Amino acid sequence: MLRDQEDRSEQLDELKHLIEHAAHLLPAQGPITVFVHHNTLHAFEDLPFDQAVVEGSRIFGCEPYLSEERYREMMIHERIRTEDISAVLIDDLGDEADVLLGFLGTRYHLRLAMLQHPLRTAPAAELRWVVAETDALRRFSPDVPASVRERSIEQTRHWVMRDLRNGGRPVADDEFLKNEIHDLIQTFGEAHIEEWSAATWESFTLHVLWRMCYHGVHGVHTSFVPTPPPVRVRDVLLETTGTDSDEPVNELLIRFCGAFLDQGFAHWRLPNRDQGFYRAFLALYREPGGPPDVWREGLHKVLDELVRNQTGPLECIDESLSLLGVATEEREAFLSAILLSLRGFAGMIWQMETRGDRVAHPAPTGSLIEFLAVRLILERFALAHAAREGLGFRGPLEELRTAARRAVTPEPGHYAVSVEQRAFMVFQLAQALAWKPQDLYGMKQAEWATLVQEIEAFSDVERRRIYHQAFERLYMNQALDALTLHQRRDDQAAATPRLRRAGATSNGNPSGNGRASKPKFQLITCIDDREESFRRHLEEIEPACETFGAAGFFGVVMYYRGLTDAHFTPLCPIILRPSHYVEEEPVYIFEETHRRRSQTRRVLGAATHRWHIGSRTLLGGVFTSLFGSLASFPLVTRVLFPRLTAKLRKKFGGLVQSPPVTQLRLERGSDVPPGPHKEAMGYTVDEMAGIVERQLRDIGLTSRFARLVVFVGHGSSSLNNPHESAYNCGACAGSRGGPNARAFARMANDSRVRDLLFKRGLTIPQDVVFIGAYHNTCSDSVTFFDLDRLPASHKTDFDATLEVIDEARKRNAHERCRRFETAPLTLSPEAALRHVEGRSEDLAQTRPEYNHATNAVTLVARRSRSRGLFLDRRTFLTSYDPAGDDEHHTILARILRAAIPVCAGISLEYYFSCVDPAGWGCGTKLPHNVASLLGVMAGAASDLRTGLSNQMVEIHEPLRQLFVIETTPEGMLQIMRENEQIDRLVRNEWVFLATLSPHSSEIHVFRNGRFERRRPGSNTLPEVDSSQDWYRGWRGHLGFARVRAAMSSPSEDA
């Protein structure tokens, strides 16, 4: 007895383990209000990329790469070049490239041809129609060049006239084909064969080719392995009867999961929610007199029994599995399939269970198992119902499995690939490569089999993989060439100072060897790709300034609460959990104002909330509706005049905003541990010094400080955008990074901190002032913090800086507008700024900005290596000075530990959502519906949709991220050895890695497990006066270019 119990609990433990293992396949996206980009196929990272996408696409039913048409379009626009395809192909085939295939040439040639010529396929019925009804057999495909067409026709003509009719050569022993071709000649009119026109010959050639191909592939044995029967009976039933048993189950579960997960939207909360998913469900549905749906007749009895027997969720799952007849070895696959059938909600339940700290109402531990238990009970009812309706099956459920599978045994002769599809493939290749009819005519059955197998071995997924690699290869080569050439030109320019522009000489070498004058100002932004253009424009406008990039939380890991915020928000990367709290407070003289205004705010807020709720209730609704006509004013003005309305709102909103002067509660006594209470908030002076030192050393800003150093956090604001948080700073876990910049500036300005730093060998001169700022990447506005503390001595410096920043905002908006279809290409920079301001306030705007779309490269290097290079907002720029690092690469390692997973996560989420927006992404934004305040559904009731929307990724180009790191290959290898995650991502080719020598323009690329020295492939890098000269008037992709205007600060390793 005891033994039995032990066995049982062991069995259940194993089941639990299986479920938790399967849970890793679920989407890892948390609540949409804190959107963190991550690799969609994170669970597959221990596989090589190409293998993982194929495996993932099989399990999730999504596309691994872009469609062949998309790649072909890229070929037309030269984004994929034949030379890259052949290089990738040779690399991919290795020794097998030279396998000879008779008159077809080598395997390499065949595959290259298959990639160069568009191969189309369709269901057999459609192909039959194409052959019979279109001019497929009258005219050569327009993709075939005229010369090839002529050659093909000429060959056929010769063959018919010389060999076939005059018996010059032995003909095939195949009587059938011989007769067919003979009939064909008769049909075309043998009597007048010498007068046949060119068009007749063309048509005849195609007819002959088609007959031969069709006849040839007939009877070729299929090497196709039949797919194993689906692991779920539901799939079998769907195939046989057309009834989807998931439909009623999901309908019920979506409603129930929505209610269970709800973060406070519904007025009436799910009863017994605290008791967990399983018990809440049982309590709700166990009573009789419930829903009358026929498919769940008797559900309440089963549930009631579960309650009375006190069956736990795991036992219940076990029971359901045996009732459903799932064998022990099938369990894992079955459980994964079941979880994935409503993956959005299942994943969200798992997230709420494992990362409960991120939501207001977390889910209790074990919720996913409870969800699964309920899911399986419903599965039983739905399957039994579907089988009864569709198959007339009334036996026990465990037998349904075999009964249903029997019903789908494929009919003999029903191949996965039809004769037509095979024949058409060969037919197209024969046209494109001008295969000689006599060669085809003489082919034996075995040779046909080889040909078909060769073609089918290079399936469409394989072809897309090669296209994709060729596409990545070109961009990678261009990027690395650009970096090399840029550096070389810098070196040349430094060697011949005469050529430099007048302004350049006056402002010297930033490496701090004393010759140089100080920069006008220094500005530090997030590494975000969207800040690249902002920095570039700043440098173009004021060549005497310097910019840096650092992860946008600037080392300040905190829970922050603004003066008008209700809650603390974590402002740091998602992998960190802050222990410090910081709050914004009014300064003393504004305390009264603040108290009054927050009172007003509270009253207004409560009234609005009541109106919100009231409008959805019975009597409140009557009241609000009778005055509802008033709603037509905001309705019309907001839609037709978004920018104006926003301005008006701001004006009136000013009455309840926070007072004009506030401060951060940033300092705490050294004897108090950090915490959320007033006295425990903030940092000790020592901690502050640590943060400031680390950040400045990370970016290599340890000397030559300008009088003004501006730290700029970023975020984004837009309307009608449930994904708003995804547009914010990734390093602040989907929040706005302004407070981090503000806190950092305050710390760095503190004289005690500077004293401590001085003792640690980092001298910040007295006259250096740090300022915190916030950049809204959607409306391109920049707000400065704590200007009341700006010393009078620095007022002119600040004014000058402000002027530069204002100009840069306009130019940045202008550059962004080239991507927005509704912004004319002829906009002036001023109008562009107005345009982007309008965008962020427009209710109807589904593309307030393009976020990280087109991101492709991460550069971890000194700015001088990329300054003046047009990177088209596609590059994450992390500042790192190898000269300031120790021999263990401590600084680099800690930068990369965050930068590689974060940037790879962004890049891969974009990759997958772009490759299949409806599958990996969340589809089009237009029908999105905010559910449970946690995520979006598509339409009225769908699964929660994770990933990015069509509108976010439409201009993206799916490329794996290329990391270029300014260090030695040995240094990089050492870091990879010490960091398992980086090593895995790089070795499995989820990202590409290259090193840029700190002392020259030499680049090493990581390939096949080691670094190889790279030879530049190109010697040309276009040079222009300003960024505008390069991007003006152009919407699509732009290459790299050298921008002279920003070049005045020469490189430091000259």
Next chain:
Amino acid sequence: MDYNTIFTVLGICVVAAPAVLVAAMGLMALLDRSPSEAAMGQLTQAAVVTGLLAAMAILGLMLLLDTRHVPIELGNWVIIPEQHFHFKLKFVFDRLSVPFVILSYLLCGTVGAFSHVYLLREPGRMRFFLLYALFLLGMIVTSLSGTIETLFFGWELVGLSSALLVAFFQDRAAPARNGQWVWTVYRVADAAFLVAALTMHHLTGGGEFDKLMGAGPWPEGQAALTPNQALFVGALLLVAAAGKSGLVPFTGWLPRAMEGPTPSSAIFYGALSVHLGAFLLLRVSPILKLSPLLCAAIVTLGLLTAILAAMAARVQSDVKSALAFSSATQVGIIVAEIGLGLYYIALAHILGHACLRTLQLLRAPTLLRDYATLENAIGARLSHPSRLWERSVPAGLRLWLYRLALERGYLDAWLADYGVRPVVRVFQWCDRMERKWTDFLSGGQSRESDRVQPSPETLERLEKLL
């Protein structure tokens, strides 16, 4: 030029503007010419502005001249003398139609401008704007109709375009299925409407509202029917209104209709389409007045809908379903008001509710931000204090009520399992009988198609079999 001519010209403008828009868009769609996005926007705006200005001018003139009833006749379009039938195109401007027309133009115009930006680069954009134009035309024709045939014509256009817009994302299964659900409910409503229209023709010898309701301007007409006749016709019209306005037992289609792009959900289900049933009842209000029993039925149905929908709205966890049920609540109350004879209040209620709900639906995706703003203003998590009645209900009943609300009053299940299934069963039975009979006659299996499995390759195999 006398005022009548001015009225006629303006009236034709009001009706013709959307008609021209439909013709232009339809023609372009037929010729497979897609106009540029800007041109499409301008065309739509021009039509809406023309119609709106003309309608405003008519309103101004009516106020100036103090007329309350301006009929515009466009002659008989179909005449069948033997059957005493004529299809007469007649439009009426009165206290009911003018506000409705102006509301339609205002909301459609705003939503059109919104969609112009919202649907940028959407592949189905042309289809959307064509259906939008069709819907606008349907709304205008329905509101202004002076005969029951004209009303039916507009009513059908609205139904067709709404159902197709629900299924706008036709490549996913759920929108197609829900579109079909909406369409089926609409057809039931249409059937009831058609029978009612024929009956009225039969009773009064024509479809003109003037004849049906007496000559007085709305709502003061006196219908020339006996109370029993009124009850019969009124009951049919009530079924029609219930289908169109999502009253019990049809309420389930309203949340299902939230499948299309946000603006179409806003305009159709939040604002205009859903009020059409109430509009119909208002239009035939002189008939309703005749039968107290009918009025009682209307009030009951309205209140029942309002209570059920209000409960369902309280438990919805997604914003669009919550708004759909809130709409249904208010429509229920509006219908009850009509039953009570409060016509002007009902009209004001419709206008206010439509504007409010459109705004709410258009900004539904911004919910997360709105909630964050509210929380920040209040300084705490938003709470929903339980109401007195909730606390006073015993726990068991509360659970029962919650389940009823979560399952949306079981209405869909009743309709599907106890309304549709028997019908399907009957036809399946007929099918079996027919097969038996033909098998008997042909002495073997008479239907090749029986052996075909439903799968994408079905067509192909069918071909082989034949």
